[in-house]
Amino acid sequence: MEMEAYLDGRRHEGALDSEGSFTLDRLSALRMTLTSALPSPHFYLLQTCQGLLTGGATDLEVAVGRASIRIDFVDSKQAFVDLDGFVSRLSSGLTLSSPSPVDLLLTGMVTGLGSGMERAELYSAGSDTLFWMSADAVEASPQSPVQGPTRGRDSVTFRRLAGQGLSFAWTRLWGGKDEESVLQEHFGCSNPGIKVAGLLTSPSYPFEIRDLEEVFDHPVMLEAAVLASKGSPGLHRAFAFDSMGCYFRKAFDEQGLPVTISLEQDDWDRRLWTFYFKAGSDGAATVRWIRNGCFLTPTRHDLGIPGLTVLAPAEGLDVDASGYSVVANEKLETVLEKARSLVVSLRASLSVEEVKDFVTRGLTQRAKSSARPLSPERGMEAIFEAYPWLLTET
Numbered sequence: 001m002e003m004e005a006y007l008d009g010r011r012h013e014g015a016l017d018s019e020g021s022f023t024l025d026r027l028s029a030l031r032m033t034l035t036s037a038l039p040s041p042h043f044y045l046l047q048t049c050q051g052l053l054t055g056g057a058t059d060l061e062v063a064v065g066r067a068s069i070r071i072d073f074v075d076s077k078q079a080f081v082d083l084d085g086f087v088s089r090l091s092s093g094l095t096l097s098s099p100s101p102v103d104l105l106l107t108g109m110v111t112g113l114g115s116g117m118e119r120a121e122l123y124s125a126g127s128d129t130l131f132w133m134s135a136d137a138v139e140a141s142p143q144s145p146v147q148g149p150t151r152g153r154d155s156v157t158f159r160r161l162a163g164q165g166l167s168f169a170w171t172r173l174w175g176g177k178d179e180e181s182v183l184q185e186h187f188g189c190s191n192p193g194i195k196v197a198g199l200l201t202s203p204s205y206p207f208e209i210r211d212l213e214e215v216f217d218h219p220v221m222l223e224a225a226v227l228a229s230k231g232s233p234g235l236h237r238a239f240a241f242d243s244m245g246c247y248f249r250k251a252f253d254e255q256g257l258p259v260t261i262s263l264e265q266d267d268w269d270r271r272l273w274t275f276y277f278k279a280g281s282d283g284a285a286t287v288r289w290i291r292n293g294c295f296l297t298p299t300r301h302d303l304g305i306p307g308l309t310v311l312a313p314a315e316g317l318d319v320d321a322s323g324y325s326v327v328a329n330e331k332l333e334t335v336l337e338k339a340r341s342l343v344v345s346l347r348a349s350l351s352v353e354e355v356k357d358f359v360t361r362g363l364t365q366r367a368k369s370s371a372r373p374l375s376p377e378r379g380m381e382a383i384f385e386a387y388p389w390l391l392t393e394t
Contacts, residue, residue: 027110027138030094034107035114037096037321042182044115045069047096047323048108048156049187049194050292055079055101057154061195064179069117071156080105080154081124083131083140090138096323104292105156109133112158119159126154189236189311190293191269203239221355221387222248224346226273227259234270235313236290247358248350256345272313273339275346279386280307287339289314289326297325301336303343305389310339352390356380 038044045062048071052060056077063070075081079101086106094107109120113135121132123143130143183196193201223246228234251261254272261267285308289296296314303310317335318327326332359379384391 027090027133028135030090031110031114034094034096035111037323038111038115039322039324040182041115042179043324044108044111044117044158045179045183046108046186046294047104047111049183049190050294051101051103051105051108052080052156053190053192053293054099054104058192060192062180062183062197064197067160069158069160069179072153073155075124075126075154078126080122081126081129083122083124083127083129086122086131087138087140095321097319097321109156109158116161117158118161121155121157121159123155123157186295187293189238189290189295191234191237191271193237203237220246220276220278221390222246222250222275222277222346222350224275224277224349225249225251225268225271226254226256226275226342226346227251227261227267227270228254228272230270232270234272235315236271236274236293236311237269238271238274238311247355250346250349252342252346252349256342258349271311273342274311275343276309277305277347277350277387277389278307278309282306285310287312287336289317291315291317291319299326301339303336303340305343305347305392307387307389308343312339347389347392350390355383355390359383 035041035044038047049060049062052071052073055075056079057073058076059072059074061072063072086102089102089106090110094103094110096107096111098104098107105122109122110133112120113133119132119134121130123130128143129140131140132138180196183194184201187194187201189203190201195201223238225238251259251268253259283302283306284300285303285305286298287301287303287310288298289312291314296319312335314326317331318329319325320327
């Protein structure tokens with residue numbers, strides 16, 4: 001209530017002056033409000049990258065340095081060229097949960113000022129304009145074209161406050177570890193991926209690996225990818241099990257019907273959903289929501305099959321004031337009902353006979369090099385013990 005009273009008292013000071021600048025009290029109040037709602041200070045980077053990805057930006061590259069953090073990108077859809085309008089946009093209010101690319105980018109820049117940064121800048125190569133904000137001013141002004149290897153590239157730059165402990169002895173390995181980690185962790189499945197310190201964000205196992213002794217080494221019975229139609233972009237990428245091992249890997253259309261696709265990674269990256277049918281008897285599924293390419297807080301739901309981990313789209317769902325947790329309401333329940341329907345179809349695609357044939361062939365190969373070979377019967381018993389849902393009716 002104190003913050004609301006403060007904002008109400010300052011509201012008359014939030015107008016633009018004749019120079020197109022933004023009053024400092026209003027900016028300070030906005031920065032305080034938004035920064036306090038972030039789950040973690042480094043999340044200003046997540047807000048910024050969400051805005052860029054939602055606006056169709058491509059070739060995102062993040063460089064974390066001693067004095068600044070720079071995000072180079074290509075504004076493919078020209079979503080960030082009206083920088084004069086950014087100044088006025090600040091005066092109309094911003095929320096962390098906004099679906100607008102410009103709003104997300106601006107909240108990232110504003111909260112960067114509340115997270116140890118002295119100045120945030122956005123350079124638009126399409127308009128040769130620099131938009132910047134600090135604790136003292138907000139402004140958009142023409143700028144000479146950027147020279148050198150970044151010519152023609154758009155960029156967002158956060159300049160650190162002096163005296164933040166980043167001395168000349170600072171190294172990227174230690175100084176940028178937390179900032180790089182938060183990007184890698186939350187954008188591992190973003191489509192397109194983001195280069196962080198020169199390395200493309202890489203999908204990782206969205207669950208804990210647990211060995212199945214005496215049978216095989218990995219707990220995923222079925223990786224089921226629900227894909228967008230050919231030519232349509234997917235919402236996320238997912239871990240490729242080709243080198244790590246997965247019992248079965250199948251693709252489905254949006255209605256849950258099996259489809260045949262190539263083995264090219266581009267086809268698999270048209271994912272709207274990914275369902276991992278794993279070992280375990282826990283009835284609740286772990287759902288990892290993805291919004292604007294970014295992982296939100298996971299939730300747990302009964303989807304009808306134990307041992308499930310799901311990568312699910314959060315586009316169109318309501319999120320809380322932090323922007324990182326889905327809100328339990330009718331929209332969420334509609335999406336969960338869709339998930340339950342898909343689970344039934346995907347589970348039905350895998351027959352016990354298909355599993356038995358796979359296990360028999362696998363155990364035959366294992367017997368050639370194992371001192372304790374298992375019979376197919378014992379192998380199937382172990383499978384059913386680990387994956388009890390294989391015996392359920394669909």
